[in-house]
Amino acid sequence: MTIDNNAAYNNRAHVAEFPQIVAQWEKDGAAYRDAMAKQDRAELDVRYGSTSRQIVDLFHGDKDAPWAIFIHGGYWRALSPKEHSHLARGLTERGINVAMAGYDLSPQATLAEIIEQMRAATLFLWKRFGQRMMIYGHSAGGHLAACLMATDWKALDANAPADLAPVGYAISGVFDLTPLIHTEMNTDFKLDEASARASSPLFWPAPRGKVLDIVVGAAELPEFVRQSKEMADIWGAEGVKTRYEAIPGKHHFNVIADLADPKSAMVDRLVTLCQLTKAG
Numbered sequence: 001m002t003i004d005n006n007a008a009y010n011n012r013a014h015v016a017e018f019p020q021i022v023a024q025w026e027k028d029g030a031a032y033r034d035a036m037a038k039q040d041r042a043e044l045d046v047r048y049g050s051t052s053r054q055i056v057d058l059f060h061g062d063k064d065a066p067w068a069i070f071i072h073g074g075y076w077r078a079l080s081p082k083e084h085s086h087l088a089r090g091l092t093e094r095g096i097n098v099a100m101a102g103y104d105l106s107p108q109a110t111l112a113e114i115i116e117q118m119r120a121a122t123l124f125l126w127k128r129f130g131q132r133m134m135i136y137g138h139s140a141g142g143h144l145a146a147c148l149m150a151t152d153w154k155a156l157d158a159n160a161p162a163d164l165a166p167v168g169y170a171i172s173g174v175f176d177l178t179p180l181i182h183t184e185m186n187t188d189f190k191l192d193e194a195s196a197r198a199s200s201p202l203f204w205p206a207p208r209g210k211v212l213d214i215v216v217g218a219a220e221l222p223e224f225v226r227q228s229k230e231m232a233d234i235w236g237a238e239g240v241k242t243r244y245e246a247i248p249g250k251h252h253f254n255v256i257a258d259l260a261d262p263k264s265a266m267v268d269r270l271v272t273l274c275q276l277t278k279a280g
Contacts, residue, residue, distance in 0.1 A: 005182045008223040009174070011139075011252040021253045022083060028260070029085035033057070041092070048124035054117055055102045056125065057081050059088045062095035066274040067131050069099045069122060069148075070259075073139025073172070076106045076114055077188055084138075087259040090267035096274050099125055103144075107188040111177065111199045118144045123157055126164055132277040135168045136270060138256050142173025142214075146201040146231070149210055167211045167273045172224055172252055175202040175231040179223065202231055208239030211276060213269065217250030224252065 012018045036042035036059050043058040056069075068091055072084045081100035088098035103109070103117045122133060137145040149168045153160040177196040180186055197203050212235060216228040225246060232244035247255055258264035 003179075003223070005179045005223075006184055008221060009180065009183055009185075011221065011224075014221050015251050015253050018253060022079075025083040025086070029083050032086035032089055033082075036060075036092075048121045049117060051104055053080065053102045053104045054121070055081070056121055057085060057100040057102075059085070059092050059098045059100070061092045061097045065095045065097055066134060066277045067097045067099060067125065067129055068134040068136060068270065068274055069101055069125065071101050071103075071118060071135070071137030071141030071144045073137070073141050074105070075185060076103075076111055076140045077185070078105065087256060089260045090258070090262045090264060091270060091274070093262035094267060094271050096271060097129075107190070110195075111189060111191070112195065115144065115147045115199060118148055119151055119156060122148055122151075122165060123153075123160060126160060132161060132163060133165055134270070134274045134277050135165045136171070136273075137169075137173070138171045139173065139252065142170035143175060143177075143201065145170045146173060146175055146212065147199075147204075149212055150201050150204045150207045163210070165210075167276045169213045169215065169270055169273060170228075170231075171215045172217065172220060172255055173214070173228065173231070174224070175227055176200045202227075202234060206235045206238035206240050209241070211241040211243075211273065213243045213245065213273070215245045215247065215255070215266075217252060217255035218246040218248045219251045220255070221252070 041060040045055045047055055072079050081102045091098050101121045103114050135145040135148045145168045148165045153164040154162050177200045181191050214228045214232040216225050232242040236242035258266040
């Protein structure tokens with residue numbers, strides 16, 4: 001059976017309340033930034049690159065605690081760290097330091113360029129804090145989290161640790177970009193078979209020995225569930241310590257809600273992963 005990829009990858013059409021969800025994110029994100037700034041626990045719009053979107057917002061937990069990098073979604077074409085600020089609350093209230101990373105959007109940047117920007121942001125944070133990072137992200141950010149885990153850091157900076165990103169947590173990601181060639185979004189992406197595969201971590205050498213959780217909402221579009229399971233299976237077979245979870249009742253946009261809750265099972269797992277960055 002032929003799949004209509006426009007429909008199969010259209011999360012906004014699948015979740016009618018998407019506009020209301022994002023409006024709430026904006027309110028919650030602004031309130032969280034204000035609260036953290038008043039506590040002197042926020043550094044906002046820290047520039048790591050040459051453009052206005054190449055910034056990180058830093059939210060501080062405990063002084064010597066691990067660092068985590070969150071990468072937002074929006075199909076590489078929309079949104080920013082600002083709508084997601086409040087999602088750092090779960091970890092910061094548990095003492096973890098969180099960087100919310102921004103990047104240039106398609107079509108102004110290619111997907112390959114966005115991957116390079118996230119690598120630059122990670123190296124920037126490593127140079128500042130001297131720590132390995134737990135990488136987590138949602139949707140496009142889940143894709144980018146996997147890309148960072150599979151990056152050859154020594155090839156980019158000889159002084160960087162080879163395991164700069166030893167652990168990750170990818171939520172609702174797209175790990176094989178080839179189906180997107182056959183969507184209207186490709187007007188922006190301009191992907192062909194070669195460039196799609198080149199930016200798809202599913203086809204990269206798996207980062208053996210690293211730890212990656214791959215999480216998806218059980219009520220998401222079937223292609224997102226399929227891609228998450230396939231990524232966990234393939235990288236798991238190639239030596240990555242993968243863990244797959246389909247969260248009952250969650251769709252593409254509410255699957256990340258528990259990131260804001262320091263008592264949630266999702267945040268419990270993230271704290272455990274963050275602690276692994278200090279091991280070894």
